[in-house]
Amino acid sequence: MMRSLYRIQAIFFKELVQLKRDKMTFGMVVMIPLVQLMLFGYAINTNVRHIPVALVDHSQTAISRVLVQTVEATQVVTVTQKYFDLKSAQAALEQAQVRAILIIPHDVSQRLARHRSVGFGLPASSDEETSRPIAQWLVDGSDTMIAAAIKGLKNMPLAELLSKPANRGTPTFEVTLFYNPEQRTAVNIVPGLLGIILTMTMIMFTSGAIVREREQGNMEMLITTPIRSIELMLGKIIPYIFIGLIQVFIILSLGYFVFNVPINGGLGALFSVTLLFIAASLTLGLVISTIATNQLQSMQMTIFVLLPSILLSGFMFPYEGMPKAAQYIAEILPATHYMRLIRGVILRDVGFTDMMPDIYWLIIFTAAGLTIASLRFKKNLD
Amino acid sequence: MSKGSDFDLAIQAKQLSRRFGDLKAIDRLDLNVQKCRIYGFLGPNGCGKTTAIRMLTGLLKPSSGEIQVLGLSLPKDAEKLRLRMGYMTQRFSLYNDLTVKENLQFIAKIYGLAGKKQTRRISELLSTYGLDQKKQQLAGSMSGGQRQRLSLAAATLHKPELLFLDEPTSAVDPENRREFWEQLFDLCDQGTSILVSTHYMDEAERCHKLAILEDGAKRADGTPDELMSNMAAQVVEIEADGLRQLKQRLIALPDVITAAQLGSRLRVLVKNTVHEPLVFLQHNTKLEADKLNIVRPSLEDVFITCTGGGRQ
Ligand SMILES: Nc1ncnc2c1ncn2[C@@H]1O[C@H](COP(=O)(O)OP(=O)(O)OP(=O)(O)O)[C@@H](O)[C@H]1O
Ligand SMILES: [Mg+2]
Numbered sequence: 001m002m003r004s005l006y007r008i009q010a011i012f013f014k015e016l017v018q019l020k021r022d023k024m025t026f027g028m029v030v031m032i033p034l035v036q037l038m039l040f041g042y043a044i045n046t047n048v049r050h051i052p053v054a055l056v057d058h059s060q061t062a063i064s065r066v067l068v069q070t071v072e073a074t075q076v077v078t079v080t081q082k083y084f085d086l087k088s089a090q091a092a093l094e095q096a097q098v099r100a101i102l103i104i105p106h107d108v109s110q111r112l113a114r115h116r117s118v119g120f121g122l123p124a125s126s127d128e129e130t131s132r133p134i135a136q137w138l139v140d141g142s143d144t145m146i147a148a149a150i151k152g153l154k155n156m157p158l159a160e161l162l163s164k165p166a167n168r169g170t171p172t173f174e175v176t177l178f179y180n181p182e183q184r185t186a187v188n189i190v191p192g193l194l195g196i197i198l199t200m201t202m203i204m205f206t207s208g209a210i211v212r213e214r215e216q217g218n219m220e221m222l223i224t225t226p227i228r229s230i231e232l233m234l235g236k237i238i239p240y241i242f243i244g245l246i247q248v249f250i251i252l253s254l255g256y257f258v259f260n261v262p263i264n265g266g267l268g269a270l271f272s273v274t275l276l277f278i279a280a281s282l283t284l285g286l287v288i289s290t291i292a293t294n295q296l297q298s299m300q301m302t303i304f305v306l307l308p309s310i311l312l313s314g315f316m317f318p319y320e321g322m323p324k325a326a327q328y329i330a331e332i333l334p335a336t337h338y339m340r341l342i343r344g345v346i347l348r349d350v351g352f353t354d355m356m357p358d359i360y361w362l363i364i365f366t367a368a369g370l371t372i373a374s375l376r377f378k379k380n381l382d
Numbered sequence: 383m384s385k386g387s388d389f390d391l392a393i394q395a396k397q398l399s400r401r402f403g404d405l406k407a408i409d410r411l412d413l414n415v416q417k418c419r420i421y422g423f424l425g426p427n428g429c430g431k432t433t434a435i436r437m438l439t440g441l442l443k444p445s446s447g448e449i450q451v452l453g454l455s456l457p458k459d460a461e462k463l464r465l466r467m468g469y470m471t472q473r474f475s476l477y478n479d480l481t482v483k484e485n486l487q488f489i490a491k492i493y494g495l496a497g498k499k500q501t502r503r504i505s506e507l508l509s510t511y512g513l514d515q516k517k518q519q520l521a522g523s524m525s526g527g528q529r530q531r532l533s534l535a536a537a538t539l540h541k542p543e544l545l546f547l548d549e550p551t552s553a554v555d556p557e558n559r560r561e562f563w564e565q566l567f568d569l570c571d572q573g574t575s576i577l578v579s580t581h582y583m584d585e586a587e588r589c590h591k592l593a594i595l596e597d598g599a600k601r602a603d604g605t606p607d608e609l610m611s612n613m614a615a616q617v618v619e620i621e622a623d624g625l626r627q628l629k630q631r632l633i634a635l636p637d638v639i640t641a642a643q644l645g646s647r648l649r650v651l652v653k654n655t656v657h658e659p660l661v662f663l664q665h666n667t668k669l670e671a672d673k674l675n676i677v678r679p680s681l682e683d684v685f686i687t688c689t690g691g692g693r694q
Contacts, residue, residue: 221469
């Protein structure tokens with residue numbers, strides 16, 4: 001038993017020394033979370049803003065100019081081009097200079113006067129027929145996010161146009177946002193990114209670390225020593241647990257100080273679920289290392305796991321909105337479970353009982369991974 | 383072989399074979415390696431030296447045959463053998479990005495050597511193998527010969543009873559090779575059994591006993607002297623002009639195994655089936671008798687005779 005620990009410790013320290021000498025990898029440990037978080041924290045924004053649009057104003061009146069200003073004031077769109085005829089505007093749309101065209105008809109003032117959104121109240125003969133849309137949008141629908149943003153303008157109130165108080169009517173539902181009331185994307189992105197970055201680095205580092213030994217011929221020496229496979233595996237993954245924790249620290253402090261992502265749950269819970277996820281990812285890396293014969297293969301397999309972890313885990317798209325088959329695949333991935341756990345802990349401070357199913361899965365995954373890896377790793381060259 | 387001598391055997395293999403697909407890398411190899419001796423595997427590239435050593439260390443499973451190493455039968459008891467043997471791989475297998483000392487410390491820890499014992503053993507090895515000055519140097523930045531000395535130090539760190547060395551001196555200059563062999567004899571003297579593979583004749587000649595391998599099969603074995611005196615050919619040296627043409631003419635004869643030029647002489651191997659090689663050659667070369675001499679065979683002659691010649 002003591003000998004066993006001693007051998008694990010030998011591998012552990014050797015790994016640390018090698019890591020210390022490998023400046024590139026060491027740099028990646030710090031730079032990957034740093035750069036990715038800064039990049040995605042700012043770049044990934046599901047609230048679409050400042051879409052470039054073209055304006056075709058057939059009326060050329062003061063009222064049309066005020067209308068354009070009001071639309072721009074929403075910040076959803078910015079008028080970048082102005083045309084006198086529709087044809088050239090459509091050409092601009094085709095060349096992707098703009099994503100949409102706003103066409104203001106010549107009778108815009110009459111239309112406005114009759115329109116509900118302006119808030120004059122309905123005309124005497126309260127007939128929908130009499131009021132017509134004020135202007136028209138032609139939208140490039142290929143990007144669904146942009147299209148949806150402009151569709152959102154469909155019923156925008158125009159009361160400010162004539163500095164009248166708005167009459168929005170009573171909504172059917174009242175919506176109160178918990179946990180992320182200002183709807184900042186970063187609040188959701190940062191904990192999610194934690195899962196993605198850990199998936200990537202943990203799997204890549206461990207699988208690479210063992211495959212490298214094989215590639216460089218060290219394995220032939222190692223397997224002629226009394227070291228056991230499980231000792232080798234443990235000695236290999238323990239250093240990366242620390243590395244994972246360093247990355248977690250970087251991401252969360254950056255999230256807190258730069259993006260104001262609060263940590264509502266307890267640090268103990270945060271630490272435990274993260275540790276579990278790191279362990280699960282590391283064992284997955286170990287399993288990969290017993291299959292791959294060179295570092296390129298191990299890299300490819302890492303990406304094979306990484307892509308569904310990004311796309312299906314709930315990081316990009318809500319889990320609930322995915323088709324059943326995709327949900328089943330997602331359930332296998334540790335990242336999906338971690339995504340739920342970490343968002344739960346950071347954003348909502350959920351209780352332990354609610355987290356149990358996901359925690360169990362991570363434990364089962366780790367145990368299974370470690371067993372498979374130790375069974376598959378043979379101390380011979382056959 | 384008498385029953386009693388089995389106890390003196392470090393390695394015993396019977397009808398050992400190993401296939402890789404259709405290729406017979408090792409073909410029905412019988413081996414008896416005595417304890418406290420240096421036993422050599424001599425053979426050309428690809429003859430199966432490494433494969434044989436890997437099977438004898440328990441790294442590869444034989445396709446058929448039996449192996450007993452230090453009284454343990456392989457591959458079943460491979461784990462028990464680990465503590466008692468050392469293996470220096472053909473390719474450098476320590477860590478290039480660790481220093482000499484770190485590499486040795488790592489190996490020491492793996493073998494459970496700690497504290498004072500570890501420090502003492504490592505400094506002992508560093509001075510034995512002349513690595514004192516280099517101990518802070520990264521293994522990857524050392525010369526080939528230095529690296530091989532480091533490998534030997536690592537393989538002998540836990541004082542194994544049996545040492546496998548796979549082409550240990552392939553990157554070592556002749557002088558250092560001598561020194562390396564001095565160290566092997568020291569180890570042997572201290573009771574270590576050694577199996578070493580090589581394709582150098584001068585190295586093979588230093589072994590107590592050796593086996594000549596070709597295409598995975600053993601062509602001959604014994605002490606270098608036995609091999610030379612039991613050789614199935616005689617060596618004749620011819621001094622003459624126009625040796626290139628003469629050589630072409632002689633190797634066309636079925637009773638001539640091979641002919642090789644050494645400066646102004648031609649070294650001809652004639653099969654033992656020819657009773658009077660001098661007369662035979664005189665007849666075929668039309669040279670005077672004093673131009674032809676029977677000489678003592680070298681190990682290289684043995685090697686060429688055993689491996690069917692032709693390979694030059
Ligand atoms: N893992 C393997 N898979 C397939 N063939 C192999 C494998 N290992 C060795 N061989 C083949 O077995 C034969 C013997 O190889 P081996 O490495 O034992 O030769 P060697 O005597 O050590 O040669 P060298 O002097 O070049 O080191 C070669 O033909 C080689 O191609
Ligand atoms: Mg070899």
